[in-house]
Every structure is written in C-alpha cells, then in structure tokens.
Amino acid sequence: MVRRYLELLFLLAMLLIIPQSIMAAISTTQTVTYEIQAINEIGVSGDPGALIINSATSGGAPVPVSDNTTTYSITTNQPGATITGAIDTAMPANTTLTITLAAPTGGTSAGAQALSTTAATLATCVAAVSESGLTITYQFSATSAAGVIESAQKTVTLTVVP
Amino acid sequence: MKKNSLYLSAIFLLSAIFLIFILPTLASASDITSTGDWTGLIITSGNLSAGIGSPLTATYESTATQITLDITNTLGNPYDVLIKRTDTNWHTAVILSARRTDVGIGPGTVSGGLAYQAIDTVDAVFFSGTNDNSTIHVQLQLTDVTVQIPPDIYSTTITFTVTP
Numbered sequence: 001m002v003r004r005y006l007e008l009l010f011l012l013a014m015l016l017i018i019p020q021s022i023m024a025a026i027s028t029t030q031t032v033t034y035e036i037q038a039i040n041e042i043g044v045s046g047d048p049g050a051l052i053i054n055s056a057t058s059g060g061a062p063v064p065v066s067d068n069t070t071t072y073s074i075t076t077n078q079p080g081a082t083i084t085g086a087i088d089t090a091m092p093a094n095t096t097l098t099i100t101l102a103a104p105t106g107g108t109s110a111g112a113q114a115l116s117t118t119a120a121t122l123a124t125c126v127a128a129v130s131e132s133g134l135t136i137t138y139q140f141s142a143t144s145a146a147g148v149i150e151s152a153q154k155t156v157t158l159t160v161v162p
Numbered sequence: 163m164k165k166n167s168l169y170l171s172a173i174f175l176l177s178a179i180f181l182i183f184i185l186p187t188l189a190s191a192s193d194i195t196s197t198g199d200w201t202g203l204i205i206t207s208g209n210l211s212a213g214i215g216s217p218l219t220a221t222y223e224s225t226a227t228q229i230t231l232d233i234t235n236t237l238g239n240p241y242d243v244l245i246k247r248t249d250t251n252w253h254t255a256v257i258l259s260a261r262r263t264d265v266g267i268g269p270g271t272v273s274g275g276l277a278y279q280a281i282d283t284v285d286a287v288f289f290s291g292t293n294d295n296s297t298i299h300v301q302l303q304l305t306d307v308t309v310q311i312p313p314d315i316y317s318t319t320i321t322f323t324v325t326p
Contacts, residue, residue: 004169011176026324028196030229032247032258032302033317034203034222039309041207043214073215075207077309128309132215 051140073132266298
C-alpha cells in the first residue's frame with residue numbers, strides 16, 4: 001500500500017517536473033540601455049566692432065555707442081538653465097559696458113546688464129532649447145569724468161549654467 | 163480489490179492528463195535563445211547634428227549583428243517570433259525599433275521583419291519561419307532623440323517569444 005502511494009507520488013512529481021525542463025526557453029530577453037548626458041553649449045558668431053565714444057551732446061554726457069552685429073547660439077537639454085556673462089577685467093572708472101541677449105525661444109532676457117568680473121544673469125532658458133542667431137547687443141557708455149581712455153580689449157565670457 | 167481499483171484509476175487519470183494536456187505541448191515547443199545587449203550608447207554634446215545651436219542627432223543604430231537569435235526544436239514546424247519591450251526607465255518620446263538583418267544558418271526558412279518596426283510594450287509578430295535556424299541577427303534603432311529628453315540613463319528589456 002505504502003509502496004503504491006509512493007509510486008503515485010513519484011509519477012505525479014515527474015508529470016510536474018519533466019515538462020518544465022523540456023519546455024524551457026520559449027522566450028528570451030536582451031537589455032537596451034542608453035545614456036543622455038547633460039548638454040549645455042553656447043557659442044558666439046564673432047567679436048563686435050570697436051566701440052568708440054567720440055561725440056557728446058552739447059553740455060551733456062558723451063553719447064553711448066552700440067553694436068548688435070553679433071549673435072549667439074545655444075543648445076541645452078536642461079530646462080531652467082541660465083546664461084551668465086562676465087568680463088575678464090574691470091571696466092575703467094566712469095565707463096560701463098552693458099550686454100543684452102535676445103531671449104531664446106520660450107525663455108526670458110534679463111535686458112541690458114552691466115558687465116563686471118562677477119557673472120551676471122543675462123537670460124533664462126525655461127525649456128530645453130537648440131537655437132542659433134540670437135542677437136547680442138553691446139553698449140559702451142561713459143560719463144564726462146571718464147576722460148580720454150586708450151583703446152583696450154575685454155574678453156566677455158558667456159556661460160550656460162544648469 | 164477496491165484498493166487495487168483505486169490505484170489503477172489514479173494511474174489512468176495521471177496518464178490521461180499527460181497524454182491530453184502535456185504531451186501535445188511538449189511536441190510543439192520550439193525554443194528560442196539570444197545573445198547581445200545594446201548598452202554602450204552615450205549621447206553627449208558631441209552628438210549635436212551641426213554644432214552649437216543645432217539639435218541632437220535624432221537617430222542611432224546598433225550594429226547589424228547586435229542581437230543573435232537561435233530558433234531550435236521546431237521539429238520542422240512553422241513558428242512566429244514575437245517581440246515586445248518592458249521598460250525599466252524609458253522616455254516615451256524615444257522610439258526603439260528592431261529589424262532582422264539576415265536569415266541565419268540552418269535548414270529553416272525565415273520571412274518578415276526586414277524593415278524596422280517599433281517595439282511596443284505588448285507582443286507583436288516580428289518575423290516568421292519554418293524549421294530550425296540559428297544565428298539570426300537583429301539590429302536595433304533609437305529615433306526621435308531630442309534635447310527635450312532630460313539627461314538620464316534609460317533602459318528597457320526586449321523579449322523575443324517563439325510561438326507555434
């Protein structure tokens with residue numbers, strides 16, 4: 001009797017185990033993984049022309065000069081990224097160099113910002129964007145107290161900050 | 163006598179279960195195995211399509227032999243290979259597609275699947291065949307990659323299923 005029960009149990013176990021081992025591998029899997037890294041790139045089309053103040057209104061301050069011949073391009077995949085700008089050395093006393101960046105699509109411009117050695121926020125990219133040909137406007141102004149200033153160069157650095 | 167009758171009935175019942183439900187399945191069970199994950203793609207600023215201010219290159223392909231499939235134990239019968247994906251971390255704007263790039267090696271015939279088809283999250287027929295074949299190659303493609311896709315590591319699992 002016990003032997004017969006054991007035989008039945010053995011047969012039942014084989015019916016459960018053998019099919020599983022023979023029926024393996026009707027499906028198979030492979031993994032796909034890719035990475036997108038943070039992308040924050042900005043470039044400019046070139047240098048503006050020389051900004052030369054050489055006139056003044058009668059009895060007034062020297063007349064500021066502007067240049068809007070250059071543009072910037074930007075690609076960022078990080079919404080909310082800001083564009084900052086700074087110059088390498090301070091402007092001469094009683095002079096100001098301002099910069100205005102056109103807003104990227106969907107973003108905002110901070111308007112004319114005086115440039116100094118401390119980075120100032122110039123524009124904000126609300127959404128991820130890839131765009132080129134955005135206008136940069138430089139303005140150079142001086143007070144009468146500035147006097148005569150010899151020609152000099154400043155390096156403006158624009159940075160995308162995520 | 164009664165106990166002997168119960169024992170014989172149990173043997174008959176288990177044998178019937180085997181013959182009716184299990185044996186047909188064993189006879190028709192084709193097997194599929196695979197190798198080849200696609201895990202080395204890293205998209206950076208170097209993938210801008212035309213420099214700063216331009217969008218990302220939208221399309222990326224694996225090698226033509228990225229995945230290798232072996233179909234065995236068909237006993238000469240026809241089969242379909244189904245394909246689907248199960249996402250771990252995936253951006254739905256990016257499309258993952260697959261195509262078969264050759265017929266493999268063996269006595270079998272293979273048809274379909276030569277054009278890229280988007281891999282959905284539910285099974286769809288990828289290609290069909292008859293009889294065993296091994297080393298059937300599959301190529302993968304990512305499309306619609308843009309800067310709107312946030313920086314991250316994205317992953318999914320492709321499942322190939324062979325059905326009689």
